[in-house]
Amino acid sequence: MLTQLIKLLENKESGLSLSEISRELNAQPSAIMSMIEMLVQKRKLIEIGPDGKHCTSCGLESDCNLLKAHGKRYVVAPHN
Amino acid sequence: MTSTPRTLFRLDYGGKLEREIARMVASFEENKFDTEHYPQRWLAIKLLECDADILERVQAMPNGAQIIELARQGAEKIKSMLGDEVDMITADHRYGYINGVVRQTLHRPNIDRITLTDRIDDVVTHKWFGLPFFFAIMYVMFRLVIDVSAPFLDWTDAVINGPIAHLFSFLLDLVLAPAWLHSLIIDGIVAGVGGVLVFVPGLLILYFFLALLEDSGYMSRAAFVMDRFMRVVGLHGKSFIPMILGFGCAVPAVYATRTIASRRDRILTALLVPLMSCSARLPVYVVFGLAFFGSRAGTVIWAMYALGILIAMLSGMVFTRTLLKPDASSAFVLELPPYRQPSLKSVLIHMWENTREFVRKAGTVIFAASVVMWLLLNLPWGVTNQQDSYFGKVSSAISPAFAPLGFDNWETGGALVTGFIAKEIVVSTMSQIYIGGGNAQPAEPTTFSEDLIGIGQGFIEATIKSGRILLNIIPGVHLIDPQKETENTALSDALRDHFTPLSAVALLVFVLLYVPCIATLGAIKHEFGSSWAVTSAVYQTAVAWIAAFIVYQGGKLLGFG
Numbered sequence: 001m002l003t004q005l006i007k008l009l010e011n012k013e014s015g016l017s018l019s020e021i022s023r024e025l026n027a028q029p030s031a032i033m034s035m036i037e038m039l040v041q042k043r044k045l046i047e048i049g050p051d052g053k054h055c056t057s058c059g060l061e062s063d064c065n066l067l068k069a070h071g072k073r074y075v076v077a078p079h080n
Numbered sequence: 081m082t083s084t085p086r087t088l089f090r091l092d093y094g095g096k097l098e099r100e101i102a103r104m105v106a107s108f109e110e111n112k113f114d115t116e117h118y119p120q121r122w123l124a125i126k127l128l129e130c131d132a133d134i135l136e137r138v139q140a141m142p143n144g145a146q147i148i149e150l151a152r153q154g155a156e157k158i159k160s161m162l163g164d165e166v167d168m169i170t171a172d173h174r175y176g177y178i179n180g181v182v183r184q185t186l187h188r189p190n191i192d193r194i195t196l197t198d199r200i201d202d203v204v205t206h207k208w209f210g211l212p213f214f215f216a217i218m219y220v221m222f223r224l225v226i227d228v229s230a231p232f233l234d235w236t237d238a239v240i241n242g243p244i245a246h247l248f249s250f251l252l253d254l255v256l257a258p259a260w261l262h263s264l265i266i267d268g269i270v271a272g273v274g275g276v277l278v279f280v281p282g283l284l285i286l287y288f289f290l291a292l293l294e295d296s297g298y299m300s301r302a303a304f305v306m307d308r309f310m311r312v313v314g315l316h317g318k319s320f321i322p323m324i325l326g327f328g329c330a331v332p333a334v335y336a337t338r339t340i341a342s343r344r345d346r347i348l349t350a351l352l353v354p355l356m357s358c359s360a361r362l363p364v365y366v367v368f369g370l371a372f373f374g375s376r377a378g379t380v381i382w383a384m385y386a387l388g389i390l391i392a393m394l395s396g397m398v399f400t401r402t403l404l405k406p407d408a409s410s411a412f413v414l415e416l417p418p419y420r421q422p423s424l425k426s427v428l429i430h431m432w433e434n435t436r437e438f439v440r441k442a443g444t445v446i447f448a449a450s451v452v453m454w455l456l457l458n459l460p461w462g463v464t465n466q467q468d469s470y471f472g473k474v475s476s477a478i479s480p481a482f483a484p485l486g487f488d489n490w491e492t493g494g495a496l497v498t499g500f501i502a503k504e505i506v507v508s509t510m511s512q513i514y515i516g517g518g519n520a521q522p523a524e525p526t527t528f529s530e531d532l533i534g535i536g537q538g539f540i541e542a543t544i545k546s547g548r549i550l551l552n553i554i555p556g557v558h559l560i561d562p563q564k565e566t567e568n569t570a571l572s573d574a575l576r577d578h579f580t581p582l583s584a585v586a587l588l589v590f591v592l593l594y595v596p597c598i599a600t601l602g603a604i605k606h607e608f609g610s611s612w613a614v615t616s617a618v619y620q621t622a623v624a625w626i627a628a629f630i631v632y633q634g635g636k637l638l639g640f641g
Contacts, residue, residue: 001175001439002168017197017205017304019417035175041169 001025005035006044009076036074045074085119087210090121093173096161100154101125107150113143116120127151128158129167131409188548201301210305215386217298222385223378225286229550230370230377231542232281238538240274241515241570243531250528264454268512272450275571276442276504276513277362284435286362291430295422304416310393319349323392326356327385332595334603345578348404350604351616354596355392359438360503364591371572372584380585384592391623441502443455451503453498453512466513483592485625486632487585502597509569514574582640586632593624 004025009016022029039045092098108115115123125136128151138144155166204213249318252262292636293299303324310319326333333353337346357365363603365384369377456471464468467490477492482488482496491513499506526534530580579587596604597615605613 002172003164017201019201025179026183028182031179032174032181038171042165044168048504052444 001027002035002039002044005032006039006076009045040074043077046077047074090623091173091177093125093170097128097166099170100128100158104128104147104151104154107147109321111150112142112145113147114141116141121588124151125166125170128155129170130155131163131167134211148215164168178522195418197297197416200419201416202300204298207306210301211309214305217293217302218385219268219379219382221286222287222382222552225282225289226378226381227367227375228546229282229285231368231545231549232285233278233370235538235542236281237278237570238608240270240278242526243535244274245270246526248530249497259459268454268457269447269450271506271515272453272509275441275508275515276363276446277638278571279366279438279507280435282358282366283362283438284431285356287431287434288427290421290434291427295420295426297417297419300416310396319352322349322353323356326358328359330358330600331603332608334600337607344404347608347612348399348441348607350612351399351619352392352396354600354616354620355388355389355395357592358405358435358503360441360597361591363507364499366586367510368575368579368584371575372581380588384588387589387627391627395619395623397451413415436511441474441504443488446504446508449498449501450508450512453505453509457512461467468505470599481625482590484633485628486586487579491577491578492587496594499591499596500598502599503591506591510575511571515570550552582635583633584630586628589626589631592626593620593627595621595624 005021008021008024016024018029018032021032025032036045041048093101101121101124104127105115105120108120108124123134123138127138127147130151138148146318157494158166158169204210206213209374248265248270249262252265257265290299293302305463310323322333322336330353333356334350335351337353361384362381365381366377373380453471459467461472466472471494472490474489475497478497479488479490479493482493487493491510495506495509495513498509510595575584595601601617602617
């Protein structure tokens with residue numbers, strides 16, 4: 001499943017929502033979410049945006065449109 | 081009675097890994113390693129997974145170091161054969177097994193599987209309909225913001241240029257202030273800062289609608305749709321974050337490019353971010369939109385936002401095919417929160433925080449710029465005609481460059497130069513030149529109580545007018561004719577004497593696209609060096625000039641001029 005998930009993300013040209021992945025892999029969104037969290041722990045995916053580690057130094061938090069969009073975003077980590 | 085022998089469940093991790101697990105279990109016997117209370121197979125798997133806690137415990141056990149070394153060799157072997165760490169392979173098998181069991185045993189009715197959020201998302205994040213839906217939402221929002229806020233903008237303008245200017249004038253007369261101080265405060269600061277503060281009601285209403293969209297969960301979908309669109313035109317997947325930030329302010333957006341690993345992609349994104357219409361440009365759009373297009377101002381402003389995105393996409397396509405060919409992009413996954421009913425408290429907090437930032441900027445950067453502008457408009461000391469001031473002379477010298485764009489007057493040339501500091505200053509400079517400097521119509525003298533009553537009456541009238549405009553949205557309700565509701569702020573009256581609707585649109589296009597503000601260029605220089613900051617300034621100004629030229633000259637050819 002994890003391999004399928006990574007392959008799916010690597011092969012898709014456009015972004016995917018959680019429900020789209022859920023449909024593609026025929027698995028529950030909650031299960032996909034736990035897989036994503038595991039892949040983040042294993043550094044196979046990188047969490048980006050306000051919930052990641054990239055906004056901590058920004059002083060314009062109240063102005064941030066991304067923060068207001070709330071959703072977490074992940075990208076496939078570059079291969080070493 | 082016979083009992084069925086109990087078999088322990090054992091998940092098969094595949095031939096190669098199973099052989100390595102068996103080898104580890106055998107090594108426990110060979111090395112006389114006592115696994116104590118740990119099941120042998122479980123311990124072998126944990127050691128191969130390099131589980132930190134287990135490694136620490138085994139290290140402390142007799143012959144533990146030898147076992148750990150064997151496990152390390154085994155894990156490396158597996159990685160070289162299967163291309164991944166053992167813990168990833170075991171997790172993969174476990175998830176696969178669990179998913180298989182769930183699929184075979186749990187049958188959910190279809191009605192539960194497709195939620196209302198899924199159904200809405202099928203439309204709003206659709207591959208083809210998602211983007212038009214996003215632009216339609218933005219169009220409706222801008223129409224509402226402009227139509228509803230217009231009477232309040234009129235009211236704020238009347239308050240600033242009426243009672244507030246009167247109050248300052250009265251206080252200055254009271255302390256027998258010299259004429260130059262009177263001019264600095266009334267013609268410089270009140271006209272300059274006030275010219276920008278006029279837009280606070282519009283921003284409050286804009287941020288209210290944005291907060292509604294954010295709190296409902298739609299903004300995440302909008303980001304998703306935009307991301308897809310960016311990929312279609314060859315931009316990096318992560319570019320969407322800085323791009324969306326750019327609608328607020330380009331400075332944090334440039335710094336947000338740090339989320340992109342490739343330097344080429346970072347530079348490309350930073351070059352495109354300033355083309356997103358930041359909130360500082362909004363006062364320019366609003367003042368020209370209301371002055372020349374009345375009830376259609378919302379459409380004009382929406383068109384500016386859409387044009388900024390379009391030009392960014394076109395520029396991106398040119399850059400990715402010429403100077404900055406991007407690396408292979410990685411896909412991205414987005415967790416879309418479910419739709420929910422926005423909370424009034426949260427919406428009001430968002431609205432206030434954003435507007436407060438705008439007011440803070442008006443009280444600092446624009447205040448300082450207004451004082452400097454007043455000085456430049458009054459130097460050499462004693463100058464009577466503003467065009468003869470240092471500012472006027474420099475502006476007159478550069479204004480011919482704008483003649484093919486339809487706005488070659490020195491006032492506009494000068495205002496565009498000051499917009500380099502911050503885009504709102506274009507409006508405050510125009511306010512100072514057209515409203516300050518003795519150009520405003522002298523007002524009837526009023527008493528303090530008359531001013532107070534006027535403020536209250538004006539607010540009530542603006543509220544009623546906005547309410548009628550809002551009700552007009554309901555089909556079949558015609559409480560007001562928006563076509564007849566032209567706004568007449570002091571600045572819009574002055575602008576109508578110097579611009580035609582066509583030259584006004586050309587100016588808006590120029591303001592949308594020309595050189596980023598100094599803070600943005602500073603951020604680009606800080607992140608990528610001076611050469612890229614210069615590139616950004618030059619290419620954007622060139623794109624702005626060409627686009628405004630096409631709009632103005634093309635419009636004239638089509639008979640709009």
